[in-house]
Amino acid sequence: MLLIRRFEEKVNEKFLAGDIPGFVHLYIGEEATAVGVCSALTRADYITSTHRGHGHTIAKGADVKRCMAELYGRKTGYCKGKGGSMHIADFGVGMLGANGVVGGGINLAAGAALAVQLRKAKEVAVCFFGDGASNRGTFHEGLNMAAVWKLPVVFVCENNQWASTTPLHEATAVTDISQRATSYAIPGVMVDGNDVFAVYEAAQQAVERARQGEGPTLLECKTYRIKGHFVGDPEQYRTREEVMAQMEERDPIKKLLERILADELLTEEQLREIERKVEQDVAEAVRFAEESPFPDPEEAFEDLYVEGEADHA
Amino acid sequence: MRNISFSDATLEAMQEEMRRDERVFIMGEDIASQGGIFGQFKGLPKEFGLERVRDTPISETAIVGAGIGASLAGAVPVIDMHFADFIGVAMDEVLNQMAKIRYMFGGQATLPLVLRAPDGVTRSAAAQHSQSLEAWFLHIPGLKVVIPSNPADAKGLLKAAIRDPNPVIYFEHKDLFRQKGPVPDGDYLTPIGKAAVVRQGDDVTIVSYSAMLGKVQKAAEILAEQHQINAEVIDLRTIVPMDLETVYTSVKKTKRLVIAHEAVKIGGVGGEIAAAVSENILEYLDGPIVRVGAAFTPVPFSPPLENRVIPQVEDVVNAVLTARW
Ligand SMILES: Cc1ncc(C[n+]2csc(CCOP(=O)(O)OP(=O)(O)O)c2C)c(N)n1
Numbered sequence: 243m244l245l246i247r248r249f250e251e252k253v254n255e256k257f258l259a260g261d262i263p264g265f266v267h268l269y270i271g272e273e274a275t276a277v278g279v280c281s282a283l284t285r286a287d288y289i290t291s292t293h294r295g296h297g298h299t300i301a302k303g304a305d306v307k308r309c310m311a312e313l314y315g316r317k318t319g320y321c322k323g324k325g326g327s328m329h330i331a332d333f334g335v336g337m338l339g340a341n342g343v344v345g346g347g348i349n350l351a352a353g354a355a356l357a358v359q360l361r362k363a364k365e366v367a368v369c370f371f372g373d374g375a376s377n378r379g380t381f382h383e384g385l386n387m388a389a390v391w392k393l394p395v396v397f398v399c400e401n402n403q404w405a406s407t408t409p410l411h412e413a414t415a416v417t418d419i420s421q422r423a424t425s426y427a428i429p430g431v432m433v434d435g436n437d438v439f440a441v442y443e444a445a446q447q448a449v450e451r452a453r454q455g456e457g458p459t460l461l462e463c464k465t466y467r468i469k470g471h472f473v474g475d476p477e478q479y480r481t482r483e484e485v486m487a488q489m490e491e492r493d494p495i496k497k498l499l500e501r502i503l504a505d506e507l508l509t510e511e512q513l514r515e516i517e518r519k520v521e522q523d524v525a526e527a528v529r530f531a532e533e534s535p536f537p538d539p540e541e542a543f544e545d546l547y548v549e550g551e552a553d554h555a
Numbered sequence: 556m557r558n559i560s561f562s563d564a565t566l567e568a569m570q571e572e573m574r575r576d577e578r579v580f581i582m583g584e585d586i587a588s589q590g591g592i593f594g595q596f597k598g599l600p601k602e603f604g605l606e607r608v609r610d611t612p613i614s615e616t617a618i619v620g621a622g623i624g625a626s627l628a629g630a631v632p633v634i635d636m637h638f639a640d641f642i643g644v645a646m647d648e649v650l651n652q653m654a655k656i657r658y659m660f661g662g663q664a665t666l667p668l669v670l671r672a673p674d675g676v677t678r679s680a681a682a683q684h685s686q687s688l689e690a691w692f693l694h695i696p697g698l699k700v701v702i703p704s705n706p707a708d709a710k711g712l713l714k715a716a717i718r719d720p721n722p723v724i725y726f727e728h729k730d731l732f733r734q735k736g737p738v739p740d741g742d743y744l745t746p747i748g749k750a751a752v753v754r755q756g757d758d759v760t761i762v763s764y765s766a767m768l769g770k771v772q773k774a775a776e777i778l779a780e781q782h783q784i785n786a787e788v789i790d791l792r793t794i795v796p797m798d799l800e801t802v803y804t805s806v807k808k809t810k811r812l813v814i815a816h817e818a819v820k821i822g823g824v825g826g827e828i829a830a831a832v833s834e835n836i837l838e839y840l841d842g843p844i845v846r847v848g849a850a851f852t853p854v855p856f857s858p859p860l861e862n863r864v865i866p867q868v869e870d871v872v873n874a875v876l877t878a879r880w
Contacts, residue, residue, distance in 0.1 A: 288628060290624070319661070320660070320661065320663070321659060321660045321661035321663070322661035322662070323661070324658060324659055324660070324661045325659045325660055325661060329659045329660065331659075331660040331663055331664075332663075333627075333660070333663040333664060334663075338624070338627050338628075338664075339656065339659075339660055339664070341652075342651070343647055343651050343652070346620075346647060346648075346651060346652055348620070349616065349617045349619075349620025349621050349623075349624060349648070350620055350621075350623055350624035350627065350652065351624055352617065352620070352621045352624060353620060353621035353622060353623055353624020353625040353626070353627070353628070353632075354624040354625065354627060354628035355624075355628075356621050356624065356625045356628075356630070357624070357625040357626075357627075357628035357629050357630035358628060359606075360578075360580060360606060360607070360625070360630055361578075361629065361630070365628075367624070367628070379616055380616050380617065380620060380647075383612070383614035383616050383617035383620075384614075384616075384617045384620065384621075386612060386614065386617070387611065387612055387614055387617045387618075387621065390612060544662065545657060545658050545661055545662035546657065546658050546696055546697055547657070547697070547699070547721045548657070548665055548720035548721055
C-alpha cells in the first residue's frame, strides 16, 4: 500500500513537472482495495483494471520500474511506451490491462473466467471498476452472464463516491452498488474499502467461492478518491474540507498503521525499514524511467498484428 | 471435390477446427438450440457439448467482451453476431478493445478470435438487418476482415481465421448461405490477405467480393457476349489486409478499373481501392475509375424498393461501359 502511495505521489510530482505526458488518474486513498483483493489472489489469477490502474498493477506484483517507465513513455515500460498510464498492463502477472473505457474491462474478466472454466482450471478472474462504471450496460450484461454460467469471477466495485465530477447519488438510484447483486442472484457484499483486512477477508471468501465453481460475487469496497479525477483537475465540484475530513478519518494507510501498532504486528523499526525500502524502490523506478530511452519512432509500427500466418497453437 | 452449400462449408470448418484444437469454442444467441439462423451450427452441440457450443443471453456487449477476455486467457473463441448489424451494439468491444489490445499493451497480448457476422441484403429484411459494414473495419487498425464469396472460400477462410493469432471479422453474406459450390476434400486453408483472379481478361478489371461477385460474373458474361469486352474479375476475399498488388497487376494489364460492392458506395471499400490505384499507378489508367455500390439510403423493405437501392448486374455493365468511355 505504501509502495502504491509513494509511487503515485511521485507520479503526481513528475506529471506536474511536465516529465510524464498524457492523462494521469491517481489511486491515492484507495490502496486498501487493490492490495486487499490482490492479496487473496495468486500470480496465475487474472485481473482487469480501469483508467485508475497503477494500484492494481502494482498490487498484482508488477515491477514499479517498468510501470514508471511506461508512464514516462519509455521503451522499457511494460507496453514499450504504447500504453501509458491509462493502458498499463503486465500479462506476466495476470494483469490483463487497464482500460481507458469506463466499464470496458468488466467483460474481459468474465471472459478470462470463461476460458478458465472451459479448460477446467482453478484460476479466478477479478475485475476492478468504479461506481460510475456500474451504470454502464457492460456491468449489467456481464454480471448476468457470469451468474448464469457460474463463472469464476469476482466483480470488485471500488465505490470512491465520485465519477469524474458527479457524486454517486446524482447518477445512481441505489445507495449501495452491492444491492444490484440481487438482480443477478449472486452475493452482494459491502466492505469498508479503506480497511485492508476487511477487504482481504471479503475478497478471500469471494475468490474461494469462485474457485469452488459457485460463481461470481459482487464485492463493493466503499472508499474515497482523495485526489482530483485526474492530475490537474480544478475540483470545483467539492470542497477542500470534505476531502480533508475523509483523509483525516479514513486514510487506509493511516488505518493500517494504527492496526499494526495496536496489534503489535510489526515494530516501529520494521515499519521504518519498509518505509526506507519503498522510498528506495520509487527513487530507483524514477531513475530507471528517466535513464531509459524513448522508443525509436519506427517502433510505432510494431505490435499491431502478430506477424506471419503462423498457427497460434 | 464435393458440391455443398456455403452454410455446410462453414459447418465443416467449425467441426474440423474444433476437433483439431480443443481451445476453440463458439458462442452466440440461439446457436446451440437452433443450429444458427442459417443452419451453420447444426449438430455441433451433439459432437462438442454445450460448454463449447454456447447459447448466450442477448447481451452483445458481454458476448464480445467475454470473447476477448477468453482469448486473452488462452481460449480461441468464435463469436456469432447473429446479424452483422448487431456489431453496433458491441462496437466499443470491437473498436476499443479487440482492435487495440495487442498494440496498446506493446505486444504482450495475443488475441485469436473470430467474429462471424452475417451481412448483406436478403429477402426484405429491411434497414436493421441488411447492412454491409466492412468499410467500418477497414478504417480501424488492428483487425483483420475477410469476406468469402463462395463455399470453398467460406470454409478455407473460416479455418484460416480460426488459426490466425489476430482478431478476425468474418463477414458471411446471408444470401450466400444456401448457395452450393465445389469444396475441396480434406484440410485446406484460404490464405488471409490474398485476392483471387477468378476470370481472366484484358479490357477492364472489376474488383468485387462477397455476394456481389456473382452479379459481377454475370455482368462479365454479358460484356463478353454483347460488347466484346473481356473483363478480368478479382475476388478480393480479404478487406484487411487488402491485396492491392493483385489489383495493381491486373489494372496495369487492363488499364481500366471498376469496383463493385453491395455496401453503400459512399465511404466504402471501393473508394479506398480507387484512391490507392490513383495514388500509385495512375499513369496506367486509360479511363476513369468507376465505383458501383448501394445508394446512400438505408435498405428499404418492399422488394422493388430494395432492388432499386442495391447494385444490380446492369449497374456493373454500365459502369464498365463508362470506364471505357
Ligand atoms: C465509456 C466511457 N465514458 C466516459 C468516459 C470518461 N470518463 C473517464 S473516467 C470517468 C469517471 C469514471 O467513474 P468511476 O467508474 O466511478 O471510476 P473512478 O474514476 O471514480 O475511479 C469518466 C466519465 C470514459 N473513459 N469511458
